[in-house]
Amino acid sequence: MTKQTAPDNNGQSGEAMREYSPAQELINNTAYIVMILLGAVILIMSYGGSAEGWISAIAYLAYGVAGSFWIMVFVCPFCRYFDTRSCPCGYGRIAARFRVKETVECFDEKFKKHIPVIVPLWFIPIVAGVIPLIRGFSLPLLVLLIIFAINAFVILPLVSTRHGCKECPQKETCPWMKYTAQPAG
């Protein structure tokens, strides 16, 4: 682990921040990637492997990828970690390829405004999976839904708040930390 100094709004040096290697960035993205892949499989199973299921799964995968880019375009430019190795998931450096840095004071507002865009990713597979489960019980589908829920609602928030966000200088004002980290301490 290395440290760098965070630039403030005027480009001046601020407090020391942790830097993440490409391997650490990949690890920090793993829970999200697993959620999207599991969600796609649940959609295929929910439709009994039909063409509708595959189309839904592909649309969900595309939504998952688009959601990541949405955050890069509309949230990351307002983040202190933009274009630094201190972004835990690497989005900040990718975003710098097609966006310029914006004012950091707007981060909280942008986060609250744009995070709801990706929230349905957490619920679409649950809704799509529970409906056929009620109509006709399927153990494999039930197991997949439980694994999906544990990954999406327990592991993913824990990885974020206990690992990357834990050292974030924005954590005092970040809505994500406010609603997910405090119960865990």
Ligand code: SF4
């Ligand atoms: S920490 Fe979050 S908001 Fe900041 S650059 Fe990384 S992904 Fe974007």
